[in-house]
Amino acid sequence: MTDALSPTLIPRIAPLYRLQWEEAQACHVLLYPEGMVKLGGSAGEIMKRIDGKTSVAALIEDLKSAFPGVPLDDDVKTFIETAYTQGWLRNVEPK
Amino acid sequence: MSNPSNPPLGKPLWLLAELTYRCPLQCPYCSNPLDFARYKDELDTDGWLRVLREARKMGAAQLGFSGGEPLVRQDLEILIAESRKLGYYSNLITSGVGMDESRIATFKDAGLDHIQVSFQASNEELNNYLGGTDSFQHKVEMARLVKKYDYPMVLNIVIHRQNIDQIEDIIKMTIDLNADYVELASTQYYGWSKLNEAHLLPTREQLARAEAIAHDYQVRMKGRMKILYVVPDYYETRPKACMNGWGSVFLTIAPDGSALPCHAARQLPGLSFPNVRDHSIEWIWNESPTFNHFRGDAWMKEPCRSCPEKTKDFGGCRCQAYMLTGDAANADPVCDKSPHHAELVAMVDRLTSTPLATAIADRPLVFRNTRNSKEHVT
Ligand code: SF4
Numbered sequence: 271m272t273d274a275l276s277p278t279l280i281p282r283i284a285p286l287y288r289l290q291w292e293e294a295q296a297c298h299v300l301l302y303p304e305g306m307v308k309l310g311g312s313a314g315e316i317m318k319r320i321d322g323k324t325s326v327a328a329l330i331e332d333l334k335s336a337f338p339g340v341p342l343d344d345d346v347k348t349f350i351e352t353a354y355t356q357g358w359l360r361n362v363e364p365k
Numbered sequence: 366m367s368n369p370s371n372p373p374l375g376k377p378l379w380l381l382a383e384l385t386y387r388c389p390l391q392c393p394y395c396s397n398p399l400d401f402a403r404y405k406d407e408l409d410t411d412g413w414l415r416v417l418r419e420a421r422k423m424g425a426a427q428l429g430f431s432g433g434e435p436l437v438r439q440d441l442e443i444l445i446a447e448s449r450k451l452g453y454y455s456n457l458i459t460s461g462v463g464m465d466e467s468r469i470a471t472f473k474d475a476g477l478d479h480i481q482v483s484f485q486a487s488n489e490e491l492n493n494y495l496g497g498t499d500s501f502q503h504k505v506e507m508a509r510l511v512k513k514y515d516y517p518m519v520l521n522i523v524i525h526r527q528n529i530d531q532i533e534d535i536i537k538m539t540i541d542l543n544a545d546y547v548e549l550a551s552t553q554y555y556g557w558s559k560l561n562e563a564h565l566l567p568t569r570e571q572l573a574r575a576e577a578i579a580h581d582y583q584v585r586m587k588g589r590m591k592i593l594y595v596v597p598d599y600y601e602t603r604p605k606a607c608m609n610g611w612g613s614v615f616l617t618i619a620p621d622g623s624a625l626p627c628h629a630a631r632q633l634p635g636l637s638f639p640n641v642r643d644h645s646i647e648w649i650w651n652e653s654p655t656f657n658h659f660r661g662d663a664w665m666k667e668p669c670r671s672c673p674e675k676t677k678d679f680g681g682c683r684c685q686a687y688m689l690t691g692d693a694a695n696a697d698p699v700c701d702k703s704p705h706h707a708e709l710v711a712m713v714d715r716l717t718s719t720p721l722a723t724a725i726a727d728r729p730l731v732f733r734n735t736r737n738s739k740e741h742v743t
């Protein structure tokens with residue numbers, strides 16, 4: 271869990287989960303043993319950028335250039351925090 | 366087929382592929398039909414490949430390979446590879462018997478996502494007795510290999526009167542084996558377990574103690590291992606939302622190709638289950654009379670029909686309603702609004718006030734095997 275989300279943090283999808291685009295649902299989903307979470311549009315946009323290489327700060331920058339003019343810092347941080355609490359994300363340990 | 370009073374048709378998100386009824390184990394609580402010996406004509410590889418493709422097109426995302434023991438099928442590798450290609454999240458639901466390191470590695474390469482291994486108990490003697498085979502050491506070895514090959518691992522233990530008092534040892538075993546999820550699943554009473562319920566239904570005291578222990582470990586293991594504890598619904602006053610509603614998200618294909626809204630539904634009288642050899646999955650799911658039979662709420666009787674909770678539990682389990690009241694369209698008698706609820710309570714009292722030793726002396730446990738199954742083939 272993260273108390274204050276640090277912008278330098280590099281998240282990756284936890285090994286129990288697989289992210290994929292589901293045509294039939296028209297959304298991104300997280301698949302895990304015997305279950306599935308449907309992600310809303312913005313959650314999907316965030317999650318698909320999480321690749322274990324990109325920091326939270328870089329992720330937000332990338333989203334800003336994809337959605338110019340949208341104030342999204344807080345929403346993205348809140349979602350990433352939730353995703354950590356849900357166990358969907360892990361930190362990439364610094365080498 | 367749009368009926369404005371019914372919600373839009375859901376997608377068969379969950380496909381359960383029961384590849385075979387063959388199984389080297391003989392669990393006395395097995396959920397396979399009593400007369401499984403009747404169904405010998407299994408779908409071939411091409412038949413299953415077609416099922417996988419058609420169901421995926423209909424929106425299926427979760428795929429369970431189960432049985433029987435799915436490892437009996439030598440074409441499992443082919444089916445796994447195809448499911449990865451199609452984009453399924455594939456779950457192998459196995460006893461571990463029939464597995465070895467090279468198969469675990471091959472499945473990994475083919476793209477299998479997750480393996481669920483079942484244990485019968487945490488001690489070798491009871492495990493082997495309940496499974497009717499010396500399988501314990503092999504299961505332990507397989508569970509370790511599943512983790513070695515970096516799969517998410519669910520351990521499933523069916524909980525009942527004969528192993529519930531060892532629940533703490535069971536949980537400790539799963540921690541020791543590094544499980545990611547643990548399902549402590551109380552026996553559901555249909556099929557073989559209904560036959561053996563006097564040996565299996567735990568007492569209220571046993572249950573309370575086990576629940577406290579499971580809860581304690583849930584808190585302790587938070588963030589490291591998820592523990593799911595499903596209590597036997599015979600002790601509840603509201604039924605479970607069985608299968609999340611009939612024909613709502615679950616599609617089971619039985620070994621012979623019959624399509625079922627729930628793996629236990631085969632026992633329901635008056636329904637004919639469409640077969641994938643004769644029909645497309647699309648027709649089966651959308652149009653077949655059987656999948657529409659208990660869809661929505663038009664079929665309901667009182668007290669469900671006018672009950673505000675009907676959108677939450679869909680009136681419970683059709684099989685339980687049929688077995689305990691004789692009519693599958695009745696409310697599940699677990700519900701205390703059901704006029705049959707008192708009978709259920711009396712039955713539970715009668716079963717659990719009979720000492721286990723007496724129950725065993727009255728009639729020995731019936732193991733799930735072909736010989737015993739043949740007695741149910743009429
Ligand atoms: S419950 Fe036991 S007997 Fe039934 S299929 Fe599973 S392992 Fe085999």
Ligand code: SF4
Pocket residue numbers: 603604668669670672673674675676678679680681696697700701702703
């Ligand atoms: S009466 Fe029927 S719908 Fe209402 S709570 Fe009971 S089982 Fe559910």
